[in-house]
Amino acid sequence: MTRARISQLADKYMSHDMITLHTELSDFPEGRISLLYALLSHQPAAAQHKELLSVVTSLVQMGLDTHDLVDNDSAPARSGMKAMRAQQLKVLAGDYFSSRFYQLLSQAGQIDMVRQLSEAVCDINRSKMTLYAKMIQLKLSAEEYVQHAAEIKSGLFLSFTGVMGGLYERVWPELIERFSRCEVLLHELTRIQKLSKLESSWGVWHILQDGTEEDRRTLRDRREDQGIIKGLLNKYAVSEKLAGLLRQSAAQLQALAQRLQSDKLLRELQPLIEPFVQAAGPQPATALKELG
Known part of the structure; x- marks a missing residue:
């Protein structure tokens, strides 16, 4: 299919x-x-x-x-x-x-599945409320933003953990969470490239967390100024940082898929993982030199 x-x-x-x-x-x-x-x-x-x-x-x-x-x-x-x-x-x-x-x-x-998915919807809505509350209060780190977003994306799919058997049941929660994390990071990377709704992007939370006091104040006061945000995203090399995070998560996703010990399934999953690998790009030469 x-x-x-x-x-x-x-x-x-x-x-x-x-x-x-x-x-x-x-x-x-x-x-x-x-x-x-x-x-x-x-x-x-x-x-x-x-x-x-x-x-x-x-x-x-x-x-x-x-x-x-x-x-x-x-x-x-x-x-x-x-x-x-x-x-x-x-x-x-x-x-x-x-x-x-x-x-x-x-x-x-499938009445039991109705119950499980309905409960998952309630959990997702609670997660959204928690995320939005932290965003409004500006009490959110960049990593927390990714974690919450991945949790929201994977929530429905975790309902199927009990349907899986054996090794699949153990790997599925981590597999869908890591896949969702890759989707979040890819979306964030695309937002920067398209300059779309930058005021609530990962880059903003990263700068509010790690930026200078002056830059953090600028963001807090002018979060709807796309030009200001764009300049700060470039200053802090946000695209490069996101690509690195996506590269790391895609590698972890591939490792999880291999744990399923099925060559047939791995071939089916590879086309789903490949867009993340391609979007992240190759490992920078400086990083490869450090690893060597």
């Missing part, structure tokens, strides 16, 4: 003309869904349900991610009717995707 096939199946349950025409949706979580599908394929007890479980998990994740696109800070009176309608549809779209998840699992008699 290809990544495109998973997305195609999920789209069958997410497709709605009003949502498609009037609002933006989050990106489909292809990487994590493909990882889940690959692991479920090697579980005798779960293999027959791997397609259903992958689709419903993607629906729940899309519901959560679409709700995150709602801009609670925008003023409806100023944003206009079209923008306000798009915001309302994001909320409705997230709810719609969740309703399809309940429907599909209930029809298949």
Whole structure:
């Protein structure tokens, strides 16, 4: 089953003309869904349900991610009717995707999976509240930011730990957490390259943690000034630091995949890991010299 096939199946349950025409949706979580599908394929007890479980998990994740696109800070009176309608549809779209998840699992008699995924959603929402509270109070280190973000991304998928057997059950939690961490770091690297929403990026938390007092004060006072932030990100070589973290996490992810002791599965997972390896780039020559 290809990544495109998973997305195609999920789209069958997410497709709605009003949502498609009037609002933006989050990106489909292809990487994590493909990882889940690959692991479920090697579980005798779960293999027959791997397609259903992958689709419903993607629906729940899309519901959560679409709700995150709602801009609670925008003023409806100023944003206009079209923008306000798009915001309302994001909320409705997230709810719609969740309703399809309940429907599909209930029809298949997978009531226990409904409970597990629902509990995971509650845990994820609590993690989001903790993260947002720390962000508002500016009490967040760069590493805590990555940890919280990876925890939020991996939350639903940890529900399947009990479905795994033997070695897979032991490796799965660390595997999905490390994969999610790579996704977070890749996203942060992409944000810098596209200069997109830098005010809440990893680089800002890194500078607030390790920057000079003057630079920290500048960030606190002018966090919405993209030009100021861009200059500071360059000053502190944030792209290079993120690439190094991504390179490290991708290597750890590859090592975890090898622990599964299946050449067939490793071949299936390699295309999922490769984008992280490519984005991180080669090890700098200075670092290689130090290692030697």
